Amino acid sequence: MADTLAGVKCTVQNCKYWNNGYRCSAPSIEVNVDGGGASANRSHETNCHTFAPR
Numbered sequence: 001m002a003d004t005l006a007g008v009k010c011t012v013q014n015c016k017y018w019n020n021g022y023r024c025s026a027p028s029i030e031v032n033v034d035g036g037g038a039s040a041n042r043s044h045e046t047n048c049h050t051f052a053p054r
């Protein structure tokens, strides 16, 4: 298995960086607020912009 980011759990299984065990093998990830801006109120208002489809 590729090296994965410690402490990152990801459920987006169709991302090319996703690995079994909910692990991310990207070198780093960028997480942003949905719709832009710099603050969110709930976790579902944020998302990973490093995502790339398989």
Ligand code: SF4
Binding pocket: 008, 010, 011, 012, 015, 016, 017, 018, 019, 023, 024, 025, 026, 029, 048, 049, 050, 051, 052
């Ligand atoms: S890049 Fe983002 S969406 Fe893809 S596996 Fe890593 S954390 Fe998940």
